[in-house]
Amino acid sequence: MDYAFQAEGLVKRFGSTTALDGVDLAARPGSVLGVLGPNGAGKTTSVRILATLLRPDAGRAVVGGFDAVHKPHEVRRRIGLTGQYASVDEDLTGTQNLVLIGQLLDLPKREARHRAHELLHQFDLAEAAGRPVRTYSGGMRRRLDLAASLVGRPNVIFLDEPTTGLDPVKRDDVWHMIRGLTAEGVTVLLTTQYLEEADALADEISVIDHGRVIAHGTSSDLKRVVGGQTVVVRPTDAGRMDEVRAILSAVAGRAAERPGPGVLSVPVDGDAAFTAVVRRLDDAGIGVTELALRLPSLDEVFFALTHPSSQAAKAAEKVLA
Amino acid sequence: MTTITVPVLAKGRPMGLVRHSLALARRSLIKTLRTPEQLLDVTLQPIIFIAIFVYLLGGAITGSRTTYLQFLLPALLVQTVMFASVATGASLNTDVKKGVFDRFRSLPISRAAPLIGSVVGDLVRFVVSIVVMLGFGAAIGFRIKTSPLEVLAACLLVMLFAFCLSWIWVLFGVLMREPGAVQGVAFMAMFPLTFGTNMLVPTDTLPGWLQAWVKINPVADVMAAARGLMNGGPVASPVLTTIAWSLGILAVFAPLAVAAYRRKA
Numbered sequence: 297m298d299y300a301f302q303a304e305g306l307v308k309r310f311g312s313t314t315a316l317d318g319v320d321l322a323a324r325p326g327s328v329l330g331v332l333g334p335n336g337a338g339k340t341t342s343v344r345i346l347a348t349l350l351r352p353d354a355g356r357a358v359v360g361g362f363d364a365v366h367k368p369h370e371v372r373r374r375i376g377l378t379g380q381y382a383s384v385d386e387d388l389t390g391t392q393n394l395v396l397i398g399q400l401l402d403l404p405k406r407e408a409r410h411r412a413h414e415l416l417h418q419f420d421l422a423e424a425a426g427r428p429v430r431t432y433s434g435g436m437r438r439r440l441d442l443a444a445s446l447v448g449r450p451n452v453i454f455l456d457e458p459t460t461g462l463d464p465v466k467r468d469d470v471w472h473m474i475r476g477l478t479a480e481g482v483t484v485l486l487t488t489q490y491l492e493e494a495d496a497l498a499d500e501i502s503v504i505d506h507g508r509v510i511a512h513g514t515s516s517d518l519k520r521v522v523g524g525q526t527v528v529v530r531p532t533d534a535g536r537m538d539e540v541r542a543i544l545s546a547v548a549g550r551a552a553e554r555p556g557p558g559v560l561s562v563p564v565d566g567d568a569a570f571t572a573v574v575r576r577l578d579d580a581g582i583g584v585t586e587l588a589l590r591l592p593s594l595d596e597v598f599f600a601l602t603h604p605s606s607q608a609a610k611a612a613e614k615v616l617a
Numbered sequence: 618m619t620t621i622t623v624p625v626l627a628k629g630r631p632m633g634l635v636r637h638s639l640a641l642a643r644r645s646l647i648k649t650l651r652t653p654e655q656l657l658d659v660t661l662q663p664i665i666f667i668a669i670f671v672y673l674l675g676g677a678i679t680g681s682r683t684t685y686l687q688f689l690l691p692a693l694l695v696q697t698v699m700f701a702s703v704a705t706g707a708s709l710n711t712d713v714k715k716g717v718f719d720r721f722r723s724l725p726i727s728r729a730a731p732l733i734g735s736v737v738g739d740l741v742r743f744v745v746s747i748v749v750m751l752g753f754g755a756a757i758g759f760r761i762k763t764s765p766l767e768v769l770a771a772c773l774l775v776m777l778f779a780f781c782l783s784w785i786w787v788l789f790g791v792l793m794r795e796p797g798a799v800q801g802v803a804f805m806a807m808f809p810l811t812f813g814t815n816m817l818v819p820t821d822t823l824p825g826w827l828q829a830w831v832k833i834n835p836v837a838d839v840m841a842a843a844r845g846l847m848n849g850g851p852v853a854s855p856v857l858t859t860i861a862w863s864l865g866i867l868a869v870f871a872p873l874a875v876a877a878y879r880r881k882a
């Protein structure tokens with residue numbers, strides 16, 4: 297299996313603190329790897345090692361086939377990096393920022409200007425191109441920052457919490473851009489604290505906590521492992537709630553719950569239970585306005601995984617790690 | 618590896634370090650021009666110093682303000698440009714902590730380029746301070762006793778010395794945690810170096826121990842060279858000493874600064 301980037305057994309200590317305690321990360325070309333974890337879990341440290349900004353104390357980081365420690369120059373030719381804070385120059389204009397990076401990437405001056413112009417348009421910054429960045433809003437800075445990491449058309453791009461502090465509309469903009477990148481075949485490593493973000497963008501997710509990857513899989517893999525699925529039913533006729541309750545309890549073999557007015561739910565062990573519920577409701581002639589088989593939210597998964605005392609975490613480690 | 622396409626970047630154009638450093642020097646220049654208040658220490662401050670020394674002390678020291686101005690200005694020029702060099706280290710310290718330098722570090726450029734860019738970009742500060750001082754000096758009675766060419770040589774020599782000196786502050790800028798700390802340490806070193814000379818008064822009026830210090834203080838040679846080139850007198854020895862010290866400082870501190878910066882990554 298060829299990976300666009302791969303980290304194996306990364307260890308990094310800062311003084312007596314162990315920031316990374318054997319982290320493995322990998323992504324296939326053209327995919328998005330979501331790295332999910334709370335503050336201080338080791339997300340940024342992992343990214344900085346892959347992006348050649350830090351040397352690991354142990355382990356190996358390979359990007360585009362080149363070792364990040366031994367061939368950092370080759371790695372740097374292939375990557376784009378967007379940090380948690382916008383790493384653009386406040387005193388320079390949008391155009392000057394991008395042209396500077398183009399020049400540092402050895403693009404001929406004309407080409408650097410052209411590329412800057414193209415990116416500013418693509419990121420909806422054409423109007424602000426001639427203004428110093430200090431006059432930009434937070435969302436504009438992030439977009440410029442993202443544009444700056446794309447000047448050299450990198451194969452791999454590291455986005456370290458690209459939407460932290462953005463309002464939902466701006467966040468959607470960034471999501472849209474990330475999807476655009478992968479459509480062009482760019483491999484993305486995305487760190488985030490937002491489960492929703494990982495759910496929406498990532499092909500695969502690695503969950504990091506205390507410097508270790510505690511789970512890895514697709515979003516649905518993770519959801520499947522932690523707590524099973526839930527059948528949710530909202531009967532059209534609220535008067536038949538008791539009948540529905542009886543059906544759910546009979547199929548699932550446990551008592552149904554009432555998560556909200558007019559709704560009943562019950563945890564089930566497999567998809568077969570759902571079919572059985574549908575059949576019985578139909579036999580009884582009970583109409584429904586809502587009928588669903590739900591996976592637990594990533595929030596629930598994450599909570600379960602990062603609280604090691606929970607049963608679910610132990611199960612998850614067995615299956616996924 | 619089959620899916621990895623080669624980036625469009627032109628590979629290994631020659632003179633990469635020079636081009637990258639110049640591009641970054643241009644950045645530093647744009648920043649300076651956009652925040653002109655950064656130039657206060659090389660514009661207003663030298664004028665105030667000239668005024669204080671000439672009008673406050675000049676009469677007492679030489680009996681004639683014009684004579685004193687002629688004696689003081691070349692040496693004060695050295696001091697001003699030296700102090701101006703400290704800002705490079707302090708602003709670099711601020712810069713390194715910002716995300717921009719992370720971006721530079723993630724680019725395929727030499728680690729030396731951002732440092733060289735900062736130092737070269739700040740040369741404009743030296744030019745500004747020299748123009749301001751000579752302009753203000755001329756306005757209140759300073760006259761060139763040699764030739765414009767020799768004055769130009771004096772300016773270039775002073776700039777060379779300050780440029781090389783900058784690398785010490787760059788090293789501090791990379792190593793220290795706060796820009797204020799860089800400035801504090803630098804100024805502590807600068808006072809004995811610049812005031813421990815014959816800048817303000819002739820050496821023979823100083824106590825013996827101070828005379829001994831002036832003799833070994835390289836800044837005294839830089840000042841002697843500047844005076845010689847602007848007011849006349851022997852210049853060969855102080856000019857050569859200045860050049861030797863400059864290159865010596867550069868040879869030691871530039872590699873140390875780059876190494877310290879590289880170690881951070």
